[in-house]
Amino acid sequence: MSRDVRGRSYRRFLLLVAIHLQFISGLGDDPSTSKDATKADAHSNSSSKTGREILYICLGVAGFVIFSIFLFKYWQKKKREEQHARLLRLFEEDDDLELELSLRD
Numbered sequence: 001m002s003r004d005v006r007g008r009s010y011r012r013f014l015l016l017v018a019i020h021l022q023f024i025s026g027l028g029d030d031p032s033t034s035k036d037a038t039k040a041d042a043h044s045n046s047s048s049k050t051g052r053e054i055l056y057i058c059l060g061v062a063g064f065v066i067f068s069i070f071l072f073k074y075w076q077k078k079k080r081e082e083q084h085a086r087l088l089r090l091f092e093e094d095d096d097l098e099l100e101l102s103l104r105d
Contacts, residue, residue, distance in 0.1 A: 019054070019058070022051065022054065023051050023055075
């Protein structure tokens with residue numbers, strides 16, 4: 001079991017490192033050393049644009065996951081409250097039944 005958890009966390013770590021390396025490689029290009037400045041500018045703009053798009057997508061996915069977790073927890077809380085209310089009603093109905101049958105004063 002612990003090997004499986006370690007494997008998952010190791011894979012998750014490698015994924016995050018790969019994403020960060022994508023951002024670093026886009027920032028590392030120096031257009032002044034290139035012979036053709038217009039090509040370098042176009043490449044630099046497209047790589048930074050791609051990096052921003054990846055960042056926005058990651059933030060969107062993270063926001064969606066956090067929102068989904070919030071909704072799930074809210075749903076669990078409502079369901080728990082409904083079950084508690086049903087339990088209380090069940091015991092209240094038993095008291096009324098006992099009074100009707102004159103089992104209790």
